[in-house]
Structures are given as C-alpha cells and as structure tokens.
Amino acid sequence: MSTTASPPLGRRLDTRAAAAGRNYLNESTSLRSWLLTTDHKRIAWLYLASITFFFFIGSLAALLIRLELITPAGDLVDSDTYNKLFSLHGIIMVWFFLVPSIPTTLGNFLLPLMIGARDVAFPRLNLLSWYIYTLGGLFTLTATLAGGVDTGWTFYTPYSSMFSNTAVVMAATGVFVVGFSSILTGLNFMVTVHKLRAPGLTWFRLPIMVWTLYATSLIMVLATPVLSISLLLIVLERVFGIGIFDPALGGDPLLFQHLFWFYSHPAVYIMILPGMGVVSEIIPCFARRPLFGYRAVALASLGIALFGFLVWGHHMFVSGQSLYAGAVFSLFSFLVAVPSAIKVFNWTATLYQGRIHLTGPMLYALSFVGLFTLGGLTGLFLATLALDVHLHDTYFVTAHFHYIMVGGMVTAYFGGLQFWWPKMTGRMYSEIWAVIAAITLFIGFNLTFFPQYLLGIAGMPRRYHSYPEAFQLLHVASSAGAVLLAVGYLLPAIYLPASLRWGRRVDNPWGALGLEWTAADTPPIKHNFHQTPVVTGPPYGYRNDAEPA
Amino acid sequence: MSPQAGVTIQTQFETAAQQREADQLGMWLFLATEALLFGGIFAGYLGYRVLHPETFAAAAAHMKVGLGTLNTAVLLTSSLTVALAHHLVQQGRRRATLVLLGATIALGCAFLAIKALEYTLEFREGLMPLPGLEFRYDGPPPGQMFFNLYYTMTGLHALHLTVAVVMMAVIFVLVWRWRTPDRQARQVEMAGLYWHFVDIVWLFVYPALYLV
Ligand code: HEM
Ligand SMILES: [Cu+2]
Numbered sequence: 001m002s003t004t005a006s007p008p009l010g011r012r013l014d015t016r017a018a019a020a021g022r023n024y025l026n027e028s029t030s031l032r033s034w035l036l037t038t039d040h041k042r043i044a045w046l047y048l049a050s051i052t053f054f055f056f057i058g059s060l061a062a063l064l065i066r067l068e069l070i071t072p073a074g075d076l077v078d079s080d081t082y083n084k085l086f087s088l089h090g091i092i093m094v095w096f097f098l099v100p101s102i103p104t105t106l107g108n109f110l111l112p113l114m115i116g117a118r119d120v121a122f123p124r125l126n127l128l129s130w131y132i133y134t135l136g137g138l139f140t141l142t143a144t145l146a147g148g149v150d151t152g153w154t155f156y157t158p159y160s161s162m163f164s165n166t167a168v169v170m171a172a173t174g175v176f177v178v179g180f181s182s183i184l185t186g187l188n189f190m191v192t193v194h195k196l197r198a199p200g201l202t203w204f205r206l207p208i209m210v211w212t213l214y215a216t217s218l219i220m221v222l223a224t225p226v227l228s229i230s231l232l233l234i235v236l237e238r239v240f241g242i243g244i245f246d247p248a249l250g251g252d253p254l255l256f257q258h259l260f261w262f263y264s265h266p267a268v269y270i271m272i273l274p275g276m277g278v279v280s281e282i283i284p285c286f287a288r289r290p291l292f293g294y295r296a297v298a299l300a301s302l303g304i305a306l307f308g309f310l311v312w313g314h315h316m317f318v319s320g321q322s323l324y325a326g327a328v329f330s331l332f333s334f335l336v337a338v339p340s341a342i343k344v345f346n347w348t349a350t351l352y353q354g355r356i357h358l359t360g361p362m363l364y365a366l367s368f369v370g371l372f373t374l375g376g377l378t379g380l381f382l383a384t385l386a387l388d389v390h391l392h393d394t395y396f397v398t399a400h401f402h403y404i405m406v407g408g409m410v411t412a413y414f415g416g417l418q419f420w421w422p423k424m425t426g427r428m429y430s431e432i433w434a435v436i437a438a439i440t441l442f443i444g445f446n447l448t449f450f451p452q453y454l455l456g457i458a459g460m461p462r463r464y465h466s467y468p469e470a471f472q473l474l475h476v477a478s479s480a481g482a483v484l485l486a487v488g489y490l491l492p493a494i495y496l497p498a499s500l501r502w503g504r505r506v507d508n509p510w511g512a513l514g515l516e517w518t519a520a521d522t523p524p525i526k527h528n529f530h531q532t533p534v535v536t537g538p539p540y541g542y543r544n545d546a547e548p549a
Numbered sequence: 550m551s552p553q554a555g556v557t558i559q560t561q562f563e564t565a566a567q568q569r570e571a572d573q574l575g576m577w578l579f580l581a582t583e584a585l586l587f588g589g590i591f592a593g594y595l596g597y598r599v600l601h602p603e604t605f606a607a608a609a610a611h612m613k614v615g616l617g618t619l620n621t622a623v624l625l626t627s628s629l630t631v632a633l634a635h636h637l638v639q640q641g642r643r644r645a646t647l648v649l650l651g652a653t654i655a656l657g658c659a660f661l662a663i664k665a666l667e668y669t670l671e672f673r674e675g676l677m678p679l680p681g682l683e684f685r686y687d688g689p690p691p692g693q694m695f696f697n698l699y700y701t702m703t704g705l706h707a708l709h710l711t712v713a714v715v716m717m718a719v720i721f722v723l724v725w726r727w728r729t730p731d732r733q734a735r736q737v738e739m740a741g742l743y744w745h746f747v748d749i750v751w752l753f754v755y756p757a758l759y760l761v
Contacts, residue, residue: 112561119561121571187578195571196561225582229589233701241680242697244593250601250691255593262589527560 023426023523038123039526041424044109046130047100052493054096054137059486061089066448066479074466082465083150084166090153091171095178096137098405099267102274103220104133104185106416107213109424111189113516114210116198116535118527121191129184136178143170152463154264155230157245157256161237169238172231179224179231182270186220189213198515200535204295207514207539211298212277215305219266219273223309227263230256257319261312269308271405272372273301275412276343279365282419283347285512286362287354290540293346300339307336317388326385333383340376344369355544359510360434364415367442371407375400378453393463396456402449411441414492421496423516426523427503433495441488447481513541556731569735576739580746583709587750590705594698594757601691608688608695609761611676613667617759620663621751627656628748631741638737643727646737650721653744657714664707699758706754709747716740 024041034042065085068076077085108126112119120126143149149171151160160168193214197206234256236242245251284291291297313321313329347369356362378400382388391397415438422428451474456462460471467475507522516524519533556565598605634649671677675685677700678693686692720740724733 117561121561122575123559123561183582187575187582190578191571191575194574195567221578221582222585225586226589229586232705233590233593236701242678242701244694244697244701246694248690249694249697250597250604250689251694252596252600255596259589259593532563 022525023521024526025425025523027526036127038119038127040108040112040120040123040126041524041528043126043130044105044107044424047104047108047133050130050134050137051097051100051105054092058089058092058097059489061085061092063482063486065089066482068465069467069475070479072467072469072472072475077465079465080150083152083463084148086463087149087152087171088144091140091149091175093405094153094267094271095175096133096140098271098409099182100133100178100185101271101409101413102278102416103189103213103216103270104129106278106413106420107189107216107274108185110209110420110516111192111213112196113520113524113528114207114514115193115196115201116515116519116529116533117192117196118529118532120188121195122188125184125188129181129188132184133178133181136174136176136181139170139174139177143167143174146170154260155234155256156260157234157237157253158247161234161243161245161256169235172235176228176231176235179228182220183224186217186224189217190221193217198533198535204298205535205538206298207277208280208291208294208297208301209274209277209514211301212273212280215301216270216273218302218305219270219308223263223266223270226259227267230259230263233259254316254319254321257316258312261315262309265312265315266305266308268401268405269304271409273304275368275372275409275416276301278412278416278419279347279368280343281512281514282361282365282415283350283369284540284542285419285510286357286359286365287351288357288542288544289350289354290538290542291346292349292352293342294538294540296342297346300342303339304336307332307339311336311383314383314388317385318392330383330385334380337376337380337383340372344373344376353544358435360431360438361415361419361510363435363438363442364411364418367438367445368408368412368415371403371411371442371445375403375405375408378403390459391456393461394456395452395460395462398462399449399452399456402452407445407449411445414438414441414489418492418496419510419512420516421499422506422509423522423524425500425503426505426507427499428506428509429492429499429503430495433491437488437491437495440484440491444481444484444486444488448478448485449481451475451478451481514539557729565731572735572739573742576742580742583746583750587702587705587753590698590702591753591757594702597691597694597698598761601694604689604691605695606761608686608692609758611671611674611686612699612759613670614759616663616667617755620660621755623656623660623663624748624751627653627660628745630656631744635734635737635741638724638730638734641730643724643730646724647721650717650724650737654714654717654721657710657717657744660710661707661714664703702754702758706747706750709750713740713744713747716743 024039034046037043037046064077065082068074068082074082108120146167149164149166149168151164151166151168155168155172160172193206193210233244237244237246243249243251245253245256247253280291280297311329311333313325314333317326317330378396382391382397382400418429418434455471455474455478458471460467508517510517515533515535520528521530558565558568562568562571630649630653634646634653637649638646668677672682675683676696678684678686678696684693686696717740720733720736723736727733
C-alpha cells in the first residue's frame, strides 16, 4: 500500500523474520494455548485443520460416487446407499467446507492484518464460532454414523419431513448449529471492517479481499437465519408432528423451497465472493499492475451480495411457481450475472500489458478466472426459462455449480493458501510442485466436469446410480478426471506440510504490497504490528518497471 | 486490557468510543439476524393466511384474546422499565437501576407465566396438535395449520424472551456487584436492545395471531 516501486519478485528478505524471533506461532506452544486462543491467526489454523478434515470426508464420498458411476449398472452400492453418499457429500462440502473455507481460514488470518488492526472486533466470539462449528460437525458425523441421511443437501419437503427414514433430524441439527458459526463470523467481520480500520484506510483504499469478505459477511448475517428457521421447521415437523409443510393440512411444500433458496442462492455467493477476493490479490501481484477498475470491482462485490437476494426463484422454474414469478426471476438472474462479468473483465484487463509471472498461485488464479467464467455463463443458460425445463435436475446443473464452486472457489482457496503460506508460516514451499499441482488440478477438473455438461444436455438426470449404456463413455471420462483431480488436491497436502520442515525461510517472496506484507513481520507477532500502520495511498501500487534482473 | 479514564479497553481497540460503537454495531447486526429468523416464519404465516383466509380466521377465534392483550401490555411496560434502567445506569444510580432491572425481570416472568396459562387452557380444550394428544378442533384441516403456526411462533418468541430474562438476571447480578460501572452501563444497554427487539417481535405476533 505505498506508491513506491514494487520490490522485485523473488527477493529474499530473510533479515526481518530472523531478527524478530518471536511470532504468533512460537510465543506459546501448549495445546491449551491453541484451544483457548483468541488470536485470529491461530483461530485460522484451527479452522484450517477442521475444514481439511471435512474436505477429506466429503471427497471420499465423491470418490465412491464416481466409482459407482463407472459402469451403467448400479453394482457398487445400492440406490439407498447412493442417495446417502451424495447427500453426505453435498452437506459436508457446502456447509462444512465451502461456506467456511476462505472466510474462516484466510479471512480470519488476513482481515485484521489487511486493515491494520490488532485482532477482530470480538476475539472471544471468534473462538466461540470455531467451537460451534465443531459442535455442528459432530452432529453431522453422528448423523453419518447413525446410518446417514438421504434427502440431498437441499432437504426438500415433504420427503425430508414426512417420508425419509434416515437421520434427517440429526443432520439438520448439524447444519442448523453450524449456521450460527457462520452468522457470528459474519457479524464479527462486519464490525471489524467498520470499526477497526487503521488510520488513513478509507473504504476505497481497502484491498478487494476485504470488500469481498465484507460482502460475504453481509450474506452470512442476513441469509443464514432463514436457513435456520427452515431447518427448525423440518425438525419440529419430524419430532413433534407440527407440520408446517404438510399438504394434508393445507401446507405447501413449495414454501420450504422458497425459504431454502432464499438462503441458498445468496449462500452460493458466500461460496464464490471470497474466491474473487483472493484472485483480486493474486493477479495484480503477479501481473505487476494495479488492479484494473478497482472501484468497479469493489462495488460489484456489494452488488453481487445484494442482487443475490432477488433471484432465488430460478431454482423453482419447474416446481410449480407462477409463470410471472418465473419470468421475473429469470430476468433478475440475468442481471445478477452483470457484476460478476464486470469482475472478469477487470481481472483480464489487469493482465493486459502486465509482466505476468506464472507462479503457482498465479496459475491457480488464472484457472479460477477461466473456470468461473464457464460456470457463470452456463448459469445464464439455466436462467433461461425454456431451456431450464430441459436442463433442470440434469448433470448440466451439476456441472454448472461445480465449475463455480469447485473450479472457482476451491481453486482460489488453494491458490490463496499458497500465496499467503509464506506469510502464515514464514516458510516457502516447493514452487515447482505448486506449478505441477495447479496444472494437474486444471486438467483433472475439466476432465471431470466438462463431460457432465454433455451428459446433462443429452438428458442424464442427476442423483441416479445407474444409467443407460449410451452415457458410459462420458461417465468414465468424468471418473478418470476425478482421480487426476484428487492427485491435484493431494499434492499440496504433501508439499505444504513438508515446507514447514524443509522450506527456506522467507519474508515476502512475492514482493507483494498489501499491509499484511509490508507492515507486519513474517510470521506476524501476536498482535500483528509493532505499531499501528498509517495508510497513505490506494492499494495495489504495483509497478511494471521494478523487475527482477 | 489497558485502562483509559476509568474504562477498560480491550487490546484490539484504540479508544473507549470505538469499543462502544463496535459493541453497538455488533448487537444491531445480531438483531438483524434475529429479525430474518422470525421473518422466515412470518413469510410462511402470511402465505398460508392468504391461501386459507376463512379457516384461519375461524381457528383464530379460539385464541384467548384477553390474555394475549394483557401480555402485550405487560411487555410494553417492560420495555419502559428497560429504557429507564438504561437511563439510570448511565447516571451511575445503582439502586434505582437495580429496582428497574428487577421490575423488568418480573414483567418478563409474568409474560411467560401468562403464556403458560394460555397453553394450559388450550391443552385442556384439546387444541394442541401434538403426537399422543387428542386434537379436538373440528374445523377444516388448515385450522390445524393455524395452530401449528401459533405454537411455533409463540414458542420461538417465548424462547427468546426466556433468553432475555436470563440475560437480564445475569446483568442484575453484575450491577449488584458494581465492579466496573462503565461496563455495566454498556451491558444494560446491549441487553436492553435485545429486550426491545423481543418486544417488537411480539408486536407483530400478537396482531397476526390474535386479531385476525
Ligand atoms: C452468474 C450467475 C448465476 C446464474 C445466472 C445461475 C443460475 C442458476 C440456475 C438457473 C440454477 C438452477 C438450475 C436448475 O436447478 O434447473 C442454478 C443452480 C445452481 N447454481 Fe447457479 N447461477 C449463477 C451463479 C452461481 C454461483 C456463483 C454458484 C456457486 C458459487 C452457483 C451454484 C449453484 C448451485 C449449487 C446450483 C444447484 C443447486 C441444486 O439444485 O442442488 N451458481 N444456477
Ligand atoms: Cu441460484
């Protein structure tokens, strides 16, 4: 955040890190000091460990799904088990991995550092959020051990409330509980951004990462409670027979879909906005140019968060909502794509005439842009009323949201983790391996999910464990891709931890310019800064001319 | 923690004002969350009411309007006592604050007691559609939907009020001890905001269910 020339890429500033000695990692090491910590940087690690665990479980379910789908016959698992597998996969990936992924790990770590604060506004609440998350996770694991749940991640009534014989109450409770963790994190972040910015750090000097975390938090605070009440109503209906969605009593199962998507459409933006924030930091750094159209990108984040509340009905085009409602929701869905498109244009424009360094994190960021664009564009196909009649509940939808949530968000998460890894640990990981992992991921991802677009167009419905033989080739390709994708995810799980032992000590290996890089030690000290930084200029002061020799 | 003019400021804040504003904003955001929680079920209620206007009106005729109105009065009074308590605690008047907090807690308990009485009467009349209980309402089925919504909405509200009462009781003890008056003032203010919110929710529940 200065106007001086960017330090050259790859400069090794070992001095400060070595001289400082003490940092947030080594100032106390007991288990207790970790489990009772209120330091946002340590809480980030607690989350990192937990969500990695759930990512692993969710991936195992996915792997079984892909194994089953290699052959047209339903031979590996029966249909009931298959239903439980994709439900488990969806529930865990959405609420226990993706929703918390970037906000609670990188967000927790970076937000105070990026705004020049000593911690978040409510540090103890921050720790409480993690415990609530853990409690919710325990409920969900219990539901899994108690035989699982087969409603899909969407818990549609009346199946979930009246017919399913599986552990719906337990699973819904888990999601209900983890919702409060989201709410509290969102609340904490919003207050932090409003009240704890360093002197001189005006709103339009904030890095985009902060803008997107803010927009994400807004959705968490305003949308999650509606999910809570919908799940509560399901639980009431199952436990006490108080049927709010029961058609026999004049209830309308569609009400549940309205409530659920009123949360869940905005929530899909919870699962993409932070990724947009991450790439908005990475791209300028490795293009050595200021982010193009900074204000537009910043405001587009808020635009997405707000307009995202107006389009939920596009999930119900064929559920019997009125045609007028459908038309309006279709129109709004087209409009909501505009701010996302603005962002894509601006990232691309940032690259133009930049000095592009294809580092590991940059490859992840570029993958994000490509995959997100494809996912977003196919969203427009789905938002087209007539087309959706054909595509609804097919693999096309599956491919659409995986391009965004996995191709986009998970890729950004991995990219961000590696971009800030040196900051979090003071160590540099193996860049060659990062490049290999990023490329593997990109190829593996497309091989897995592109065939699913084709399957969907050809009419393959989602959520079936057997299918006509004509679809086999594409399913086999998809399963093969999944293996490659898994390799792409496993590699960082090896070389990142390895760097803790063998990685060289670094300070700011990228010559990056955020406050977190320029004003804090690496790794940062307990309350982040030796003295509160004063900000005098806009972010992204990168310059082309300060290049490595 | 560093003291500044008698106020404890936590490490992450620079000034007492900043800390207070953060607390306030946090509470307001929390209330926004709560508002949407109730908003979800209200939206459901409104939708169904539009679908089944006559049946709902017929079922609502079984509500104890007198007790509901009495309860509304009780809660409105408690909002007044909370507001006064906040006013007094800022002036450092401990005893008067205690009296008003005590009154607030008493009024909150009174509301819950009246609510419990209502539930008991409804139980006797066979208007509780719970498994194992005999449901003796003879109108068309959406009438039962009305009762389902009634128990869900009032139950959720009563749960919130219970939390608010417990919170007030804790703060009563803290004001009793009077260790850090400036903090107690903030605590009364925050708990007061929550209390008002719970009251306001009732001001929506009451006309929706009792006065249809
Ligand atoms: C560019 C803006 C977007 C548009 C216009 C759009 C449009 C749609 C439409 C119309 C559907 C319903 C398809 C159907 O069920 O027939 C859908 C499904 C879905 N979208 Fe998007 N989408 C957009 C962005 C996103 C983003 C950013 C995400 C996630 C981060 C996302 C995640 C999902 C998910 C998870 C589903 C399927 C839910 C389910 O039924 O299980 N979408 N999208
Ligand atoms: Cu949507």
